[in-house]
Amino acid sequence: MPELITVSDKGQITIPLQFREKLMLQAGDKMYCEIVDGAFICRRPVDFFSLRGCLGKKKLPENEEDLFIEAVAEHVMENS
Numbered sequence: 001m002p003e004l005i006t007v008s009d010k011g012q013i014t015i016p017l018q019f020r021e022k023l024m025l026q027a028g029d030k031m032y033c034e035i036v037d038g039a040f041i042c043r044r045p046v047d048f049f050s051l052r053g054c055l056g057k058k059k060l061p062e063n064e065e066d067l068f069i070e071a072v073a074e075h076v077m078e079n080s
Contacts, residue, residue: 003016015025023044025031033042 005013007013031042031044
């Protein structure tokens with residue numbers, strides 16, 4: 001639900017407690033802010049560690065040559 005907040009003379013705002021709790025914001029957290037269709041939007045950056053596992057369990061090769069060989073083999077298998 002909307003909450004009325006005040007902008008300080010330094011241009012600062014206080015995020016209401018209920019919003020901080022819901023977003024699990026803590027002092028020092030960073031946020032991206034932008035203006036979209038006249039609205040001031042703030043969002044959390046994507047946490048790099050939250051992406052863990054999104055590619056499945058595929059193990060990456062140890063060097064570029066192995067990576068190239070795997071890519072060529074995969075291409076040959078797909079196009080044969």
